[in-house]
Amino acid sequence: MKKMILATAAFLLGATAAQAGEQIHIVGSSTVYPFSSYVAEELGATTNLKTPVVESTGSGGGMKLFCAGNGSDTPDFTNASRRMKDKEYTTCQENGVKYITEAVIGYDGLAIAQSKSAPAFNITRKEMMLAVAAEVPNKEGNALIANPYHYWDEINPKFPHRKITVYGPPTSSGTRDAFEDMILKGVCKKMDVYTNLYKADKVKNKKYKKYHGIRQDGVYVPSGENDNLIVQKLTKDTEALGIFGYSYLVENADRIGAATIEGIAPAPETVQDGSYKLSRSLYFYIKHANQKHADGMMDYANLFMSEKMIGDDGMLSEIGLIPLPEAMRETYRNNVKNLVRMTADTLKK
Structure with missing residues (x-):
């Protein structure tokens, strides 16, 4: 892997005047962090601009x-492993961040990983849900109870007597949001025992509130925004599973491997064709107003979106980014080049 400068200097809201107009500041997703940092290093190495400062705060943070x-005391870009939420867009607008451009850089597979020394492990999305949900169906399947499962063979007798421990992202993480969407909400919305909780409500036209409660009894262990810490934990706890983006699986293939989901392992081909069911898009957002404070914002954005970086044979594919189809790359590249403004309607598409 090419050497990367992982710019870890903390982003201070009280940035000095000397920094203003000199250095780009980027915050956001730990999943996008390696890609964003790679582009930052390349910008610093190939131009007269200073290498941007990149901080892993989580998508929500x-x-x-x-x-x-x-202004110069706010980030110029934010990375995200899920799309900006409606309420976040509203907050931006209320605080004067009215001109934003959205870019999609590629795909990512949400990996359920384990130690390389652990036996092969294949699970379904429902079995994963039953392992981490705060409440699960009782034996009769007609009510929810506090999750009693502590070993995998309690969920499926075909599983080994293996302790359930899952190291995963915190609530500030877009990876956590994606995990809840695809594992909890995605499974529970198809189970009457969950949907009936809301059907009992007699408020007319009340929408079903998707279930996404994760247990807090020590089985699911929030492990911060540094996904490398999860990798380290998996090398020591060989029975545990960990949740992070596909790129960390690629970077640490000598130490960790993927559990398969319904028989399919995460890989560029399975993510692109949708056969791996835990797939998502990766984003970054540009704050137009900060161009007068930070030098080279568009140089950075256009470099990130270039074929050199996100193409089929781009540099970022070497560290785990899964490319978009060519036509989609061109669309988002043009949106960035022309600073197409994001609107509330954009989020509905």
Whole structure:
């Protein structure tokens, strides 16, 4: 792997005047962090611009900083492993961050990983849900109870007597949001025992509130925004599973491997064709107003979106980014080049 400068200097809201107009500041997703840092290094190495400062705050944390306002004391970009939420867009607008461009850089597979020394492990999305949900169906299947499962063979007798421990992202993480969407909400919405909780409500036209409660009894262990820490934990706890983006699986293939989901392992081909069911898009967002404070913002954005970086044979594919189809790359590249403004309607598409 090419050497990367992982810019870890903390982003301070009280940035000095000397920094203003000199250095780009980027916050957000730990999943996008390696890609963003790679592009930052390349910009610093190939231009007269200073290498941007990149901080891993989590997608949610990055959105809070990004949407706090404009100016040299706020981030110029935020990365995200899920799309900006409606309420985040509203916060941006209320705080004067009215001109934003959205870019999609590629795909990512949400990996359920384990130690390389652990036996092969294949699970379904429902079995994973039953392992981490705060409440699960009782034996009769007509009511929910506090999750009693502590070993995998309690969920499926065909599984080994293996302790359930899952190291995963915190609530500020876009990876956590994606995991809840695809594993909890995605499974529970098809199970009457969950949907009936809301059907009992007699408020007319009340929408079903998707279940996404994760247990808090020590089985699911929030492990911060540094996904490398999860990798380290898996090498020591060989019975545990960990949740992070596909790129960390690629980077640490000598130490960790993937559990298969319904018989399919995460790989560029299975993510692109949708056969791996835990797939998602990766984003970054540009704050137009900060161009007058930070030098080279568009140089960075256009480099990130270039074929050199996100193409089929781009540099970022070497560290785990899964490319978009060519036509989609061209669309998002043009959106960035022309600073196409994001609107509330954009989020509905």
